Amino acid sequence: MTRLFFTWDDGHPDDLRLAALHEKYGVPCMLFVPAANAEGRPVLTAGALRGICGGNVEAGAHTYRHRYLTELQPGEVTAELTDGKKYLEDAIGSPVEHFCFPGGRYNRQILRETLRIYKTARTAEIMRTRHRFPLVDTTFHFFPRGWRSALYHSCRNREGSLLRAALQSCGRRGYFEFMERYLTSAAEKGEEERDVIIWGHSWELTERRLWGQLERLLQLVSGSLRGCTAKYSQIYING
Numbered sequence: 001m002t003r004l005f006f007t008w009d010d011g012h013p014d015d016l017r018l019a020a021l022h023e024k025y026g027v028p029c030m031l032f033v034p035a036a037n038a039e040g041r042p043v044l045t046a047g048a049l050r051g052i053c054g055g056n057v058e059a060g061a062h063t064y065r066h067r068y069l070t071e072l073q074p075g076e077v078t079a080e081l082t083d084g085k086k087y088l089e090d091a092i093g094s095p096v097e098h099f100c101f102p103g104g105r106y107n108r109q110i111l112r113e114t115l116r117i118y119k120t121a122r123t124a125e126i127m128r129t130r131h132r133f134p135l136v137d138t139t140f141h142f143f144p145r146g147w148r149s150a151l152y153h154s155c156r157n158r159e160g161s162l163l164r165a166a167l168q169s170c171g172r173r174g175y176f177e178f179m180e181r182y183l184t185s186a187a188e189k190g191e192e193e194r195d196v197i198i199w200g201h202s203w204e205l206t207e208r209r210l211w212g213q214l215e216r217l218l219q220l221v222s223g224s225l226r227g228c229t230a231k232y233s234q235i236y237i238n239g
């Protein structure tokens, strides 16, 4: 069967709008939230985060200060991983088991340390529908990357079904239509086990004016694809 997950990174205050949309359509999502952002972007307060978690919205860790772990000393890596977890657990009042690498950046040593602390680690690898558990890869970045990027990454990741769908879309349709088409056909082909993970950033939705596009997708999902939606905390089931 096809399972569909939504994950949103960085904990920008616009995540409030995201959470409201996911609740409106009854579609679960995971927010990967740091306590602060070294690049200067605003981050939700602990109280605001607590207010939106529960129901369809879950939270996972994204380091303490949104630092790229590959740029840090080993001791700093451990501190970012553990401080981020503690901050989030205090904020939402429940255990935090899932993590996402800022910028998708990690190496073998960082991965080992991450998995000592968390159950899973999400990458920024796209055009994948099978994971390398406990690494969780993604399928679509909710951002107008274009079909050329879809083609390149599906070739690179040897994802036949995505490659076929991307080729069919070449030059004729936009990236979001490709995404919707792929989701609909994946949901119909129930025999194949696959996880479709859509990820993005609420600040990017604002900058690129993609809120209407997202609402359109959530409408589609809450209608004909509702049976595919799943909570990220259940990603290990079937995994």
Ligand SMILES: [Zn+2]
Pocket (backbone or CB within 6 Å): 009, 010, 062, 066, 101, 102, 103
């Ligand atoms: Zn991030």
